[in-house]
Amino acid sequence: MNPFAVEEDRIAWRMGDETFMVEPWGPDALRVRATRNATFTEEDWALVEPELAQVTTEVGEEKATVTNGLLAAEVSRHGLVRFYRASDGQTLLEEYRPIHRPNRHHASRGGGTYRVMQRFKARDDERIFGLGQHQHGRLDQKGLVVDLVQLNTEVAIPFLVSSLGYGFLWNNPSIGRVELGRESTRWVAEAAREIDYVVVAAGSYAGLMGRYADLTGHAPEFPEWASGFWQCKARYVTQEEFLGIAREYNRRGLPLSVIVVDFFHWSAQGDWKFDPECWPDPEAMVKEIASLGAKVMVSIWPTVEQASGNFGEMASRGLLAGTERGVGPQMGFIDKWGRGAYVHYYDPTNPAAREFIWSKVREGYHSIGIEVFWLDACEPEIQPADHENMRYHLGNGLEVGCIYPMLHQRGFYDGMRAAGQVAVLNLCRSAWAGSQRFGAAVWSGDIPSTWEALRDQVRAGLNIGMSGIPWWTTDIGGFFGGDIGSPEFHELLVRWFQYGAFCPLFRLHGFRSPGGGTVGAPNEVWSFGESVYAILKEYLFVRERLRPYVMRQMRLASANGTPPMRPVFFDFADDEECYGADDEFLFGPDILVAPVLEPGAASRSVYLPAGAEWTDAWTGERRQGGQRFDAAAPLERIPLFLKDGAELPIRG
Helix, strand or coil: CCCEEEECCEEEEEECCEEEEEEECCCCEEEEEEECCCCCCCCCCCCCCCCCCCEEEEECCCEEEEEECCEEEEEECCCCEEEEECCCCCEEEEECCCCCCCCEEEEEEECCEEEEEEEEECCCCCCEEEEEECCCCCCCCCCCEEEECCECCEEEEEEEEECCCEEEEECCCCCEEEEECCCEEEEEEEEECCEEEEEEECCCHHHHHHHHHHHHCCCCCCCHHHHCEEECCCCCCCHHHHHHHHHHHHHCCCCCCEEEECCCCCCCCCCCCCCCCCCCCHHHHHHHHHHCCCEEEEEECCEEECCCCCHHHHHHCCCECEECCCCCCCEEEECCCCCEEEEEEECCCCHHHHHHHHHHHHHHCHHHCCCEEEECCCCCCCCCCCHHHEEECCEEHHHHHHHHHHHHHHHHHHHHHHCCCCCCCEEECCCCCCHHHHCEEEECCCCECCHHHHHHHHHHHHHHHCCCCCCEECCECCCEEEECCCHHHHHHHHHHHHHHCCCCCEEECCEEEEEECCEEECCCCCCCCHHHHHHHHHHHHHHHHHHHHHHHHHHHHHHHCCCCEECHHHCCCCCHHHHHCCCCEEECCCEEECCCCCCCCCEEEEEECCCCEEEECCCCCEEECCEEEEEECCCCCCCEEEECCCCCCCCC
């Protein structure tokens, strides 16, 4: 019996109770699904409607092949699949079946769901990038086990980029993990109805990111106002305090693009509007901030407490996420007065819930001119982190838990576009595959104010860029900690601020000390003494002068999927030394940034990629690429190098 069949331009393999399908999904990409159920689901999860592809199929007794542009797949009679370059037959990725162990496995959990596993051969010469944002401090993630679960500071995007020339999307929102071992690479989903993944091929890293954007959606237009400096702290308590900060930036002649109203500006969580006692005329406030050339961003939490006027309707209409057992609330938190409170999360997997939230946000904020939102705690942050106990409109938390932030972002994107807003950008603490198409800008969550955390952010930011999220930032100075009177913190803040000036978003935030309750110490650029202020002020204007260059990179990111902040090997893939230079990066094609990541340093080692001439942006000294040297880095200077005579206004 021949196990193969051709169905349109797809190849199907059936043996026993398993059905395995390989089909094109846009140019140079193949989607694979396998299930023990009678049919496949209709869910495309992260994927958008594919473009047409040029496909050929061939079926024999022992194997079947499907070729789609640069990528081809061969399925053996025994159901093993191998992906290879169509041009020369070079293997990119192939399934692995150890003795007496399966290459893929479906263990029933009941109700049509399975704990699924997919195994591929590992190669010692392979480097692996992407997979979202993680705090393990590694750029190349070969050898790691990476959890696929959304947590504060940990963003699970199940897309990896291989140095062998392929990209791999695990198209499954289940809680799980990927084991990047020496023997095999193993993907595990704790609850799924089928195995679902996509392999894509290209001749460059830029090509892979472009194909991934084609698969999961391109980022929309980046708004020009977002390319400047963002001021934030935990937290401004009143409208008058908030306006006073904006007025002071204006009085000092400092550039300011966005100023942020953090949490507890509401009366109760789930109200999604200003507390009139502290914010008596927010519409007038928004207009005044606009007259100063800036935007107001407000914090939005997906949480609802029973004291909210919206709780009763949301509960009765089934718009809240539920639990499979025990009590309904998913997190213990505090109210704006510092008292204990239990909160529920709304359910963005329910379209009606997304529409309800947006209707309240539109009424409370968008109608008065607020056009950018800070989507905090959108993992969601449940306590305890028992996803099996979560119940959503789309299924159990183990099955669909990772998709929460992406659908939350979709609700805001759809609502803002329907309200006539063209350029949509919202700052988010989490994301999933495809979040970029809904205007999600990600920041790295509530990280500590330490040198170790700063070092980790460099690699985290590069990997999330390689995961299809081009808009990214950190809390400059870290979130937790940072004594505004400490010389040690001053040095860390300066180095972080210099690094932040060359991130896609340039944003100062943190809960500074000394401070009590939910209100930290001051966190404006003038809050740390005159010597620190002088340095921070200089980098405010460096960023301001570079905004036209930043916008060019953002347009490329939307059009081609190219991350504006990227590893040096991205543009210099043939230079083996670039793969070890993981504490420096390219900001666009023309600026190599080497942030200072150690306390007390007055210089740092820098590698200049081969194949280009590099000019020190501060001194004008030129060096040929292909060499490592110690670059001067006094406290007021971050090492920067311009490629091949690029003329950019680093110096005023």
